[in-house]
Every structure is written in C-alpha cells, then in structure tokens.
Amino acid sequence: MxxxxxxxxxxxxxxxxxxxxxxxxxxxxxxxxxxxxxxxxxxxxxxxxxxxxxxxxxxxxxYECGCRPVLSVQRDDQGTCKFLIGLADGLKIETVLIREKGHHTFCLSTQVGCALACRFCATGTMGLRRNLSAGEIVSQVLTLKKELGEDGAKVNLVFMGMGEPLLNYANLKPALQRITAAEGLNISPRHVTVSTVGILDILAQLEIDFPQVKVAFSLNAPENELRAKLMPVSQREDLGTLLAYFKAKKRRQRLTCEYVLLRGVNDSPIQARALARLLHGIPAKVNLIPYNENPSLPFQCPGEEAVEAFRAELVRRGLTVVTRWSKGQSISSACGQLVVRM
Ligand code: SF4
CATH class of the missing domain: 1.10.150.530 (DNA polymerase; domain 1)
Incomplete structure (x- = not known):
C-alpha cells in the first residue's frame, strides 16, 4: 500500500x-x-x-523507510535466486541473484513489463505497465545484497531484467548515481552493465554521464530486416546507424554484443559469418546466449552442435566469443524469461 x-x-x-x-x-x-x-x-x-x-x-x-517487500523467492540448486518484489501500487517485478565462483551477478529490472515486445522475450508479452522509480531500482540492489550477507565476493550489476533501461533513463540515472557514489552503494561503475536494444540519443547520454559503465548491445540478428522481425524497435533504430555509432565511439571497455541464438532463425554458419562482417572494426566481444525456451513463445534453442558451430565461425574471424548457457532456467529466471502476471 x-x-x-x-x-x-x-x-x-x-x-x-x-x-x-x-x-x-x-x-x-x-x-x-x-x-x-x-x-x-x-x-x-x-x-x-x-x-x-x-x-x-x-x-x-x-519518511517511509525500508526496501520494497520480497513476496516470494525461488531458488535453484546452483544458488540462483529469483525474487518477486511487491511495489507500493500493487504491481510486481522480478529481480535475480546469480551466484558464481568468485563473484555474483545481480540482474536488475528497470520497468514493470516492457513496451518493446521483442518476439523471443517473455517480459515483452506483458506490455509496459510503468517505469520503476530510482528508489525501486536501488531497493533491488539492497535486497540482493542483504541476501548475500557478509559474503565478500565481488558483485556485478547488470541491467538486463525486466524492461529497456534506456527508456527509463530519468530514473536509471539517479539510481546509477546512488549505486556508484562513495556515499551510496560505492559499487565501481566498471562492475555495472547496462543492456540495451540501442536507443541512440539516450545511449550517447549514458556514455557521457557514466563513461565507465559497460554497455551491452542486444543485437540478435546479422541484418536489419531479420532484426526488425525479432525486435520491432529495429524498425525505428536502424542497425546500420547503431553500428556506425559503435564504430565511431571510443570507449574504455569493449562493447558487449548479446546474440540470443534461436534455432532455424539466426543460428546458421552463414549468419555467423555475416555477423562477423557486421562487427568488423568494432572492439567488441560477443555473448552467445542459447535461447531459454518459454512455452508461450514460438522459438527453440539450437542444439549444442549448432551453437558450437556458430561460435567457431565467429572465433575463426577473430572475434572474442563467450557462450552463456543461462543459469536459473529451472526457475524461469534466465535471460528473457522474467514475466509477472498481475
Ligand atoms: S528483450 Fe529487453 S527490450 Fe526486448 S522486450 Fe524483453 S525486456 Fe524489452
């Protein structure tokens, strides 16, 4: 209430x-x-x-004090936890803690739902209910830190939960200030990644305001036509223009390009070669994310062989590639699986 x-x-x-x-x-x-x-x-x-x-x-x-309440927690056997958090107006969000060797990752939400309706993403099926406030963003970090307790391991924050962070920059910015400030959570901006489909003018502002924050670009197709089918936002934010921006921009950290592999859609060796050509000249690493299947969405995960063949094509062309078999699939907390039915 x-x-x-x-x-x-x-x-x-x-x-x-x-x-x-x-x-x-x-x-x-x-x-x-x-x-x-x-x-x-x-x-x-x-x-x-x-x-x-x-x-x-x-x-x-x-003042009202305290974090937004945790309504439920789902845990898998590898230590990944998905928290359902209740907001003051009765809406709910999910936020995820992924425990890894030597460090942990907080996967944070910035919106309730998302307006961008990427075809492969469960959050996109919700539509946008509203933006999260800065307090609701930092509250997630405090809740996940509390869960870790005195565990001294390094923490990485990734804005890859529900929502497109840059479409809520008015609240993301003060939240990032609080997260990175010495008097705030004092987390190094180098340990913060903002994942975006590429909202160009706001991305440029983010990189001015927080030059050390890492950017992850949600790419997912080697050409605009296919990307626009998978990610309607690409009809407005053309891939060529986005890549020209990434090519021209000097940044301290390499750009991370996320590529969700969908069986029979964007996972062929020809598409891998096209992707390598597309990224030529951009200091980038590619995160290959074999699709986390969702019963309500019509996509499938490629087999391990196809994933490996795709990776090998990219590596052969000089790209740094990490295949991220997602954690937390058993509790639907993996990439693209967050969804709340109100
Ligand atoms: S992938 Fe990201 S931008 Fe696309 S619908 Fe899902 S949450 Fe929104």
Whole structure:
C-alpha cells in the first residue's frame, strides 16, 4: 500500500541534506542516514544507533523507510535466486541473484513489463505497465545484497531484467548515481552493465554521464530486416546507424554484443559469418546466449552442435566469443524469461 510519507530511498544525498536541514537536523545526519542505508544496509531507523533516539523518531515520522517487500523467492540448486518484489501500487517485478565462483551477478529490472515486445522475450508479452522509480531500482540492489550477507565476493550489476533501461533513463540515472557514489552503494561503475536494444540519443547520454559503465548491445540478428522481425524497435533504430555509432565511439571497455541464438532463425554458419562482417572494426566481444525456451513463445534453442558451430565461425574471424548457457532456467529466471502476471 502507498505510504503518505516520502520514501527515503527516493532521496539523493543532496535532497536529503536539504530536507533534514530544513527540519532542524544536524548537518551530518543525512550522511549518517546514507551510511546506514547504503553501506550497512540497515533500513530501519530504530537501529541507527549513532543517531539520537529523538532524531530517529523524527526520521521515522518524516519518511517511509525500508526496501520494497520480497513476496516470494525461488531458488535453484546452483544458488540462483529469483525474487518477486511487491511495489507500493500493487504491481510486481522480478529481480535475480546469480551466484558464481568468485563473484555474483545481480540482474536488475528497470520497468514493470516492457513496451518493446521483442518476439523471443517473455517480459515483452506483458506490455509496459510503468517505469520503476530510482528508489525501486536501488531497493533491488539492497535486497540482493542483504541476501548475500557478509559474503565478500565481488558483485556485478547488470541491467538486463525486466524492461529497456534506456527508456527509463530519468530514473536509471539517479539510481546509477546512488549505486556508484562513495556515499551510496560505492559499487565501481566498471562492475555495472547496462543492456540495451540501442536507443541512440539516450545511449550517447549514458556514455557521457557514466563513461565507465559497460554497455551491452542486444543485437540478435546479422541484418536489419531479420532484426526488425525479432525486435520491432529495429524498425525505428536502424542497425546500420547503431553500428556506425559503435564504430565511431571510443570507449574504455569493449562493447558487449548479446546474440540470443534461436534455432532455424539466426543460428546458421552463414549468419555467423555475416555477423562477423557486421562487427568488423568494432572492439567488441560477443555473448552467445542459447535461447531459454518459454512455452508461450514460438522459438527453440539450437542444439549444442549448432551453437558450437556458430561460435567457431565467429572465433575463426577473430572475434572474442563467450557462450552463456543461462543459469536459473529451472526457475524461469534466465535471460528473457522474467514475466509477472498481475
Ligand atoms: S528483450 Fe529487453 S527490450 Fe526486448 S522486450 Fe524483453 S525486456 Fe524489452
């Protein structure tokens, strides 16, 4: 249920400082609050022990505190967990923790559903319900960090959950600021990846605002005609224009190109060769993602031999390729499988 009070996770440090100053708090209280919320991940004011009792009560009266609630968790036997999170207006999102050797990955959502309706993606069947707020984005990170507890392993954040992140840049930007700032979650931007179908003007802005954040481009076809059939957005954002942008752009990190392999659609050796030609001159690595089948969608995963043949064609042409057999398929938390029925 929606609270009448503002949610503290929507506040930047500056905004909180202004509001607490106006409410008569000491100048350093906002920083103390940020430390509890983002560095210690303790969300309830009653536990903020270096802040006086009276001030803690005042903070509780002024703000709604705490993360959005976890409604359910599905776990597979490899440690991948899918969280169903309830939002204040009754909508729900999914967010995923993937445990790996030496590091963990948080797969985060930026929208409830998605308007782009990529044909192979379960989220796309939902349509767009709404954008997530900055608070709802950072709340997912805090929830997944809480799940990890004191595990000191490195964390990678990937915006590959529900939604197209760049179509919610107004909220993604303050969330990324909070995630990467020293007084916030203090996660290096080099450990953050934004995955996009390629919304060119906003992508360019992201790369100005966060030059160290990695970009993953959801490519999925070696030519625009097929891509437009699989990803209607390609009718507006032409592949040639996008690739010209990637070719011209100097970036510190290699571009990651994601290519979901669909049996009989985009997985032939001829298409692999066309893909290699397309990427010529772009410092890129290719993530091959054998399709995670979904009973409601008409696509199939290629066999292992076809995947390997596709990979080999790319490698032969000098590309760096990683095949990502997705984790979490048994709990439908793999790439393209997130969907919530309201
Ligand atoms: S693949 Fe990404 S952009 Fe396409 S429908 Fe799914 S969530 Fe939206």
């Amino acid at each position: 929606k609270s009448e009070k503002p949610w503290i996770l929507e506040r930047s440090i500056r905004k909180l400082q202004e509001e607490l100053h106006a409410a008569g708090f000491r100048p350093y209280t906002a920083r103390q609050v940020f430390q509890w919320i983002y560095q210690k991940n303790i969300q309830q004011p009653a536990a903020w022990s270096n802040i006086g009792k009276e001030d803690r009560e005042k903070l509780s009266a002024l």
